[in-house]
Amino acid sequence: MVSAADRAGAVALVESRDVYGAIVLGGQPEILTATAGSAVVAQQLGALAPVLGEQLGAPVPVTDVVPLSAGDPRGAILGVVTLPLVIGGMIGGIGISLVVVGVWRRVAAVGVYAVGGGLAVAGVLQGAFGALQSAYLVNAAIIALALAAIASVIVGFVSVVGRPGIAIGPVLFLLVANPIASASAPWQMLPAPWGAIGQWMPPGAAAALLRDHSYFPAAGTAALWLALLGWVVVGLVLATVGHFKDTGAATRAAIEEAEDARVGSFS
Template sequence: MSYDAPAPPTPAGRVIGVALALTLVLTVFVLAFSWPSVTAEPHNLPVAVVGSDDAVTALRESLDEAQPGSVELIETDNRADAVAAIGSREVYGGLVLGDPAAGEAPEVLTATAASTATHQLMTQIAAQLQQGIQEQAADATAEALAAAQGGATPPPLPEVPEVTVTDVVPLSADDPRGSGLAAAMFPILLGGMIGGIGISVAVTGALRRVLAVTVYSVVGGGILVGILHFWFGTIQGDWLLDGAALALSIAAIAAPITGFVAVLGSPGIALGPVLMMLVGNPISGAAMPPEFLPWHWGAIGQWMPPGASATLLRDVSYFPDADASAAWLALALWAGAGVLLSVVGHARATGSARRAAALAAPA
């Protein structure tokens, strides 16, 4: 009876090297997923404003003093224009200043469907406006008391108007906090990655993988519409348009993975998820607007599948007047690039097979 000799133990140097390499991977994961939330703050967030030149100038100076560079005020003629700009996603909110001295209370327009982070910022601005009105009223009261003590007839005490906050594009009643919409982004990303990896492993042939990705994306988009639109109610709008956006989002993630595999072989299975998960997801702007990310990462993230899919789904669901062409184009380019890589891989494999057959044929 023979016994197999036990495998020799792994050299200590290799053990340490593997441990350090895995530690590096862990560090990259932690940085990729925590960096956006830790460093997030608004940068030139577009907000519409309606008011006199003096009032707008005073507000701009007040905001620059409280939160330098956080808000970019876009002047509009009236409240209707501000609401229209919010509906087309040109701005994230609006400020209708009115005339507090005449008893006209300012109104803050917000859109929770655009982002809960920007909604919080707009409510903070509302509180800042209210504090300014109260300070002006306190000064007027002090002047009236001083006049009364001096024997003069005091002016009437001003009324303190209340700043109102109006949500012009609210979230679904089934998802009032937007947690369902935000949570749906990760399953779309994960589903696209699982589909691309699973098809790459289980299906042989580059063009057959393209077919599999197409079927997977269409069926998967339909299933997600049934869950997110009809069951949970986290997305709104036209369900066919929602389904098209979901299907294209899945294809834009899965197709590049199968394309990488067609060109690079097995290493392509890892390249796709790394690109989508570690690069695209942190800068997607799914949890917060792109304007909250430093440098140009927010804009770059909108041209990667996680960011484009998050923006597109939010647009077709809540903002039918918004121009979503850039998101459609970005997703189509990624899906098309995946198909093109698969075609290139198919042509290369076919050419290699023909050359091998020619060499093996008898002279």
């Protein structure tokens, strides 16, 4: 429970996403909602209006402080945005791991794939459907980071453990991260600590960032950006480890081959 000194303070809390809505009491009772933050919570708060009105003996208006756009009036697209991001990242990571040879070539391919995918997906969601708002390039950057985070980790695991690393992507991102991403409902509604964990994984961080950038410019997003960047770094570290592992194995093989040739020349 968070309190505010007045209505303006309550509106500020809603706009910064510190709360999902507010009940204003006093001379002019009112319920503040934010369907852009969570249509589920907005509906629940709106249902309190007639009950509160009966208790107070006067109608209680419901004000949507941050409404959804006309292109996505019920938040359906934002609610399922994590699935195409996860599938897209997995397709990129698995495809690059199977087709591209060489760790650094794979890393470069992930970068190209993520940038192209970010521009394309943001163009569809914002230009065609109108589900995203604000600066297009920032939305594209968020999507590109999400794709890169997922794809780079898959490529990194493949670099370290070989083809079996491909299976890690579906398990980690599709079966674990996506269900706890909380794209359609507040993460606080999930059992602890899974809701909080989901916000630190690529699907959850990307979904929250897209929502905040589109509708809540006053919200703090530094942790979400760091989460996406952190996963990209994890992928790069794994790829680097795999690179030196392969280099070391190749060097040992070359030394053994040279030793065998030297021994054969003296026999």
